[in-house]
Amino acid sequence: MAVLLGALPVQASAGSWQHEQGTLTLEDTPKRVVTLNWAATEALLLLGVTPVGVADRDGYKVWVKEPALPEDVANIGTRVAPSLEAIAQLKPDLIVTSSEMAPAAELLQRIAPTYVASVYKDGTRPYEKASDMLTTLGEILARESRAEAVLEDIEHTLETQRQRLEEAGLTDRPVTLVNFLDDRHVRIYAPNGLFQHALDALGLGNAWPHRGSYWGFSVVGLEDIAPYQNSRMVVISPTLPGLADALASSPFWTYLPSVRREQVYQIEPVWPFGGVYPVKRLAILLTDSLLSGGSDNVR
Structure with missing residues:
Protein backbone atom coordinates (compact mmCIF):
# COMPACT_ATOMS: atom_id res chain seq x y z
CA MET A 1 0.00 0.00 0.00
CA ALA A 2 2.84 2.38 0.83
CA VAL A 3 4.36 1.81 -2.61
CA LEU A 4 1.06 2.48 -4.33
CA LEU A 5 0.47 5.70 -2.34
CA GLY A 6 3.95 6.86 -3.11
CA ALA A 7 3.30 6.46 -6.81
CA LEU A 8 0.15 8.56 -6.78
CA PRO A 9 0.42 12.20 -8.00
CA VAL A 10 0.32 14.73 -5.18
CA GLN A 11 -2.11 17.66 -5.51
CA ALA A 12 -0.62 20.75 -3.86
CA PRO A 30 0.02 30.63 -6.75
CA LYS A 31 2.52 31.15 -9.56
CA ARG A 32 1.36 34.45 -11.08
CA VAL A 33 0.95 37.16 -8.46
CA VAL A 34 -0.01 40.83 -8.86
CA THR A 35 0.78 43.29 -6.04
CA LEU A 36 -1.06 46.59 -5.64
CA ASN A 37 1.18 48.26 -3.06
CA TRP A 38 4.91 48.45 -2.49
CA ALA A 39 4.88 46.66 0.88
CA ALA A 40 3.39 43.61 -0.83
CA THR A 41 5.79 43.95 -3.77
CA GLU A 42 8.72 44.05 -1.39
CA ALA A 43 7.44 41.02 0.53
CA LEU A 44 7.18 38.88 -2.61
CA LEU A 45 10.68 39.83 -3.73
CA LEU A 46 12.06 38.98 -0.30
CA LEU A 47 10.42 35.57 -0.63
CA GLY A 48 12.14 35.01 -3.96
CA VAL A 49 8.95 35.44 -5.98
CA THR A 50 8.85 37.99 -8.79
CA PRO A 51 5.33 39.41 -9.25
CA VAL A 52 4.00 39.43 -12.80
CA GLY A 53 2.59 42.92 -12.29
CA VAL A 54 2.94 45.73 -9.75
CA ALA A 55 1.35 49.11 -9.16
CA ASP A 56 3.56 52.19 -9.66
CA ARG A 57 6.44 50.08 -10.94
CA ASP A 58 8.69 53.02 -11.86
CA GLY A 59 8.10 54.80 -8.55
CA TYR A 60 9.23 51.70 -6.70
CA LYS A 61 12.66 52.02 -8.27
CA VAL A 62 12.99 55.63 -7.06
CA TRP A 63 11.52 55.46 -3.56
CA VAL A 64 11.96 51.86 -2.43
CA LYS A 65 15.00 50.64 -4.39
CA GLU A 66 15.58 47.46 -2.36
CA PRO A 67 14.88 44.62 -2.84
CA ALA A 68 15.42 45.32 -6.53
CA LEU A 69 12.51 44.93 -8.93
CA PRO A 70 13.34 43.20 -12.24
CA GLU A 71 12.96 45.33 -15.36
CA ASP A 72 10.48 43.02 -17.08
CA VAL A 73 7.73 43.26 -14.44
CA ALA A 74 4.55 44.78 -15.88
CA ASN A 75 3.16 48.07 -14.59
CA ILE A 76 -0.59 47.86 -13.89
CA GLY A 77 -1.28 51.52 -13.11
CA THR A 78 -1.10 53.54 -9.92
CA ARG A 79 -1.45 52.30 -6.37
CA VAL A 80 -4.62 54.37 -5.86
CA ALA A 81 -6.19 53.52 -9.23
CA PRO A 82 -4.78 50.33 -10.78
CA SER A 83 -6.07 49.22 -14.15
CA LEU A 84 -8.40 46.25 -13.76
CA GLU A 85 -7.98 45.52 -17.46
CA ALA A 86 -4.19 45.44 -17.18
CA ILE A 87 -4.45 43.14 -14.17
CA ALA A 88 -6.83 40.77 -15.96
CA GLN A 89 -4.56 40.58 -19.00
CA LEU A 90 -1.78 39.18 -16.82
CA LYS A 91 -4.01 36.24 -15.81
CA PRO A 92 -2.90 36.22 -12.16
CA ASP A 93 -3.78 33.42 -9.80
CA LEU A 94 -3.37 35.72 -6.76
CA ILE A 95 -3.76 39.46 -6.15
CA VAL A 96 -2.28 41.04 -3.01
CA THR A 97 -3.65 44.39 -1.89
CA THR A 114 -7.47 38.34 -3.60
CA TYR A 115 -5.59 38.65 -0.31
CA VAL A 116 -6.08 41.90 1.62
CA ALA A 117 -3.45 42.75 4.25
CA SER A 118 -2.65 46.23 5.60
CA VAL A 119 0.56 47.14 7.37
CA TYR A 120 -0.71 50.60 8.29
CA LYS A 121 -3.89 50.84 10.33
CA ASP A 122 -4.77 52.95 13.33
CA GLY A 123 -3.59 51.40 16.60
CA THR A 124 -1.27 48.80 15.08
CA ARG A 125 2.51 48.38 15.17
CA PRO A 126 3.74 48.51 11.55
CA TYR A 127 6.74 46.22 11.89
CA GLU A 128 4.69 43.51 13.56
CA LYS A 129 1.99 43.78 10.90
CA ALA A 130 4.62 43.66 8.14
CA SER A 131 6.23 40.60 9.72
CA ASP A 132 2.85 38.88 9.91
CA MET A 133 2.17 39.69 6.26
CA LEU A 134 5.54 38.30 5.18
CA THR A 135 5.00 35.13 7.19
CA THR A 136 1.50 34.59 5.80
CA LEU A 137 2.58 35.21 2.23
CA GLY A 138 5.39 32.74 2.86
CA GLU A 139 2.76 30.14 3.74
CA ILE A 140 0.56 31.00 0.76
CA LEU A 141 3.49 30.79 -1.64
CA ALA A 142 5.11 27.75 -0.02
CA ARG A 143 8.09 29.84 1.07
CA GLU A 144 7.77 29.50 4.86
CA SER A 145 11.45 28.83 5.48
CA ARG A 146 12.43 31.78 3.28
CA ALA A 147 10.17 34.12 5.29
CA GLU A 148 11.71 32.90 8.54
CA ALA A 149 15.22 33.39 7.19
CA VAL A 150 14.42 36.96 6.06
CA LEU A 151 13.19 37.94 9.52
CA GLU A 152 16.19 36.31 11.21
CA ASP A 153 18.54 38.17 8.87
CA ILE A 154 16.92 41.51 9.69
CA GLU A 155 17.23 40.94 13.44
CA HIS A 156 20.88 39.91 13.01
CA THR A 157 21.56 43.04 10.95
CA LEU A 158 19.94 45.27 13.57
CA GLU A 159 22.07 43.74 16.29
CA THR A 160 25.25 44.14 14.23
CA GLN A 161 24.53 47.81 13.50
CA ARG A 162 23.73 48.48 17.14
CA GLN A 163 27.08 47.04 18.16
CA ARG A 164 28.84 49.31 15.67
CA LEU A 165 27.11 52.38 17.10
CA GLU A 166 27.73 51.37 20.70
CA GLU A 167 31.42 50.73 20.07
CA ALA A 168 31.71 54.21 18.54
CA GLY A 169 29.81 55.81 21.44
CA LEU A 170 27.08 57.13 19.14
CA THR A 171 23.95 56.02 20.97
CA ASP A 172 24.01 58.86 23.51
CA ARG A 173 22.22 61.48 21.40
CA PRO A 174 18.73 61.08 19.84
CA VAL A 175 17.90 61.66 16.18
CA THR A 176 15.11 63.23 14.18
CA LEU A 177 14.23 61.48 10.92
CA VAL A 178 12.81 63.77 8.23
CA ASN A 179 11.92 64.08 4.56
CA PHE A 180 11.88 67.62 3.16
CA LEU A 181 8.64 68.72 1.52
CA ASP A 182 9.94 72.24 0.80
CA ASP A 183 12.47 74.61 2.39
CA ARG A 184 10.19 75.25 5.39
CA HIS A 185 8.39 71.97 6.02
CA VAL A 186 9.36 68.37 6.66
CA ARG A 187 7.67 65.06 7.15
CA ILE A 188 8.97 63.93 10.55
CA TYR A 189 8.77 60.29 11.59
CA ALA A 190 6.97 59.60 14.84
CA PRO A 191 7.31 56.93 17.54
CA ASN A 192 4.32 55.01 16.16
CA GLY A 193 5.84 54.59 12.68
CA LEU A 194 7.75 51.79 10.98
CA PHE A 195 11.12 53.48 11.46
CA GLN A 196 10.77 53.41 15.25
CA HIS A 197 11.52 49.69 15.21
CA ALA A 198 14.91 50.42 13.66
CA LEU A 199 15.68 53.21 16.16
CA ASP A 200 14.73 51.03 19.13
CA ALA A 201 16.83 48.12 17.86
CA LEU A 202 19.81 50.43 17.26
CA GLY A 203 19.57 51.91 20.76
CA LEU A 204 18.84 55.36 19.36
CA GLY A 205 16.25 57.69 20.81
CA ASN A 206 13.67 59.42 18.64
CA ALA A 207 13.92 63.10 19.53
CA TRP A 208 10.41 63.74 18.19
CA PRO A 209 8.08 62.61 21.02
CA HIS A 210 4.68 63.16 19.43
CA ARG A 211 2.49 60.48 17.94
CA GLY A 212 1.84 60.91 14.21
CA SER A 213 -0.83 59.69 11.82
CA TYR A 214 -1.37 55.95 11.50
CA TRP A 215 1.19 56.15 8.69
CA GLY A 216 3.67 57.16 11.41
CA PHE A 217 4.55 60.75 10.52
CA SER A 218 3.57 64.39 11.00
CA VAL A 219 4.12 67.42 8.77
CA VAL A 220 5.79 70.24 10.71
CA GLY A 221 7.71 73.45 10.13
CA LEU A 222 11.44 73.57 10.76
CA GLU A 223 10.78 75.85 13.72
CA ASP A 224 8.93 72.98 15.43
CA ILE A 225 12.17 70.98 15.57
CA ALA A 226 14.19 73.76 17.21
CA PRO A 227 13.16 72.96 20.81
CA TYR A 228 14.78 69.53 20.57
CA GLN A 229 18.26 70.92 20.93
CA ASN A 230 20.07 67.69 21.72
CA SER A 231 19.08 65.88 18.54
CA ARG A 232 20.93 64.99 15.37
CA MET A 233 18.99 65.43 12.14
CA VAL A 234 18.83 62.63 9.59
CA VAL A 235 17.52 63.74 6.19
CA ILE A 236 16.15 60.96 4.01
CA SER A 237 16.54 61.53 0.26
CA PRO A 238 15.39 62.45 -2.28
CA THR A 239 15.26 66.20 -1.84
CA LEU A 240 13.91 68.89 -4.14
CA PRO A 241 16.24 70.54 -6.70
CA GLY A 242 17.64 73.79 -5.33
CA TYR A 277 12.95 45.46 4.63
CA PRO A 278 13.06 49.28 5.06
CA VAL A 279 13.92 48.66 8.72
CA LYS A 280 17.08 46.81 7.67
CA ARG A 281 17.90 49.36 4.97
CA LEU A 282 17.47 52.29 7.36
CA ALA A 283 19.58 50.63 10.05
CA ILE A 284 22.53 50.14 7.69
CA LEU A 285 22.32 53.57 6.03
CA LEU A 286 21.81 55.39 9.32
CA THR A 287 24.66 53.60 11.06
CA ASP A 288 27.06 54.17 8.17
CA SER A 289 26.11 57.86 8.05
CA LEU A 290 26.52 58.46 11.78
CA LEU A 291 29.90 56.74 11.73
CA SER A 292 31.00 58.85 8.75
CA GLY A 293 30.18 62.12 10.51
CA GLY A 294 27.70 64.87 9.76
CA SER A 295 27.70 68.33 8.22
CA ASP A 296 25.36 71.30 8.07
CA ASN A 297 24.49 70.72 4.43
CA VAL A 298 21.60 69.06 2.62
CA ARG A 299 22.20 68.03 -0.97
Missing part, protein backbone atom coordinates in the same frame (compact mmCIF):
# COMPACT_ATOMS: atom_id res chain seq x y z
CA SER A 13 -3.05 22.45 -1.51
CA ALA A 14 -2.31 25.90 -0.17
CA GLY A 15 -5.27 25.92 2.21
CA SER A 16 -7.25 28.86 3.62
CA TRP A 17 -6.26 32.12 5.26
CA GLN A 18 -8.34 34.79 6.94
CA HIS A 19 -7.71 38.36 5.81
CA GLU A 20 -9.28 41.80 6.13
CA GLN A 21 -11.99 41.16 3.56
CA GLY A 22 -12.82 37.53 4.29
CA THR A 23 -11.15 34.20 3.56
CA LEU A 24 -8.64 33.30 0.86
CA THR A 25 -8.94 29.66 -0.21
CA LEU A 26 -6.50 28.19 -2.70
CA GLU A 27 -6.17 24.70 -4.10
CA ASP A 28 -2.68 25.23 -5.52
CA THR A 29 0.31 27.39 -4.74
CA SER A 98 -4.44 46.42 1.25
CA SER A 99 -7.44 48.09 2.85
CA GLU A 100 -6.90 51.30 0.86
CA MET A 101 -8.23 49.33 -2.11
CA ALA A 102 -11.12 47.78 -0.15
CA PRO A 103 -13.83 49.31 -2.40
CA ALA A 104 -12.28 47.47 -5.36
CA ALA A 105 -11.83 44.15 -3.55
CA GLU A 106 -14.99 42.66 -5.06
CA LEU A 107 -13.91 43.65 -8.57
CA LEU A 108 -10.45 42.25 -7.99
CA GLN A 109 -11.93 39.01 -6.69
CA ARG A 110 -13.66 38.54 -10.04
CA ILE A 111 -10.24 38.51 -11.70
CA ALA A 112 -8.38 36.27 -9.25
CA PRO A 113 -8.33 35.23 -5.58
CA LEU A 243 16.85 72.93 -1.71
CA ALA A 244 20.43 73.34 -0.50
CA ASP A 245 20.60 76.91 -1.79
CA ALA A 246 17.23 77.79 -0.27
CA LEU A 247 18.22 76.39 3.12
CA ALA A 248 21.55 78.21 3.13
CA SER A 249 19.72 81.55 3.36
CA SER A 250 16.90 80.37 5.61
CA PRO A 251 17.01 81.42 9.29
CA PHE A 252 14.59 78.61 10.05
CA TRP A 253 17.34 76.22 9.00
CA THR A 254 20.59 77.93 9.90
CA TYR A 255 19.60 78.44 13.53
CA LEU A 256 18.58 74.86 14.20
CA PRO A 257 20.88 73.43 16.91
CA SER A 258 21.74 70.33 14.85
CA VAL A 259 22.69 72.52 11.88
CA ARG A 260 24.88 74.80 13.97
CA ARG A 261 26.65 71.74 15.42
CA GLU A 262 27.06 70.29 11.92
CA GLN A 263 25.15 67.20 12.93
CA VAL A 264 23.01 66.80 9.83
CA TYR A 265 23.20 63.44 8.07
CA GLN A 266 21.69 62.75 4.66
CA ILE A 267 21.00 59.18 3.59
CA GLU A 268 19.68 57.49 0.46
CA PRO A 269 15.93 56.90 0.06
CA VAL A 270 14.21 54.54 2.48
CA TRP A 271 10.49 53.89 1.96
CA PRO A 272 8.73 54.66 5.27
CA PHE A 273 5.48 52.91 4.33
CA GLY A 274 6.86 49.55 3.30
CA GLY A 275 7.19 46.14 4.90
CA VAL A 276 10.04 44.71 6.94
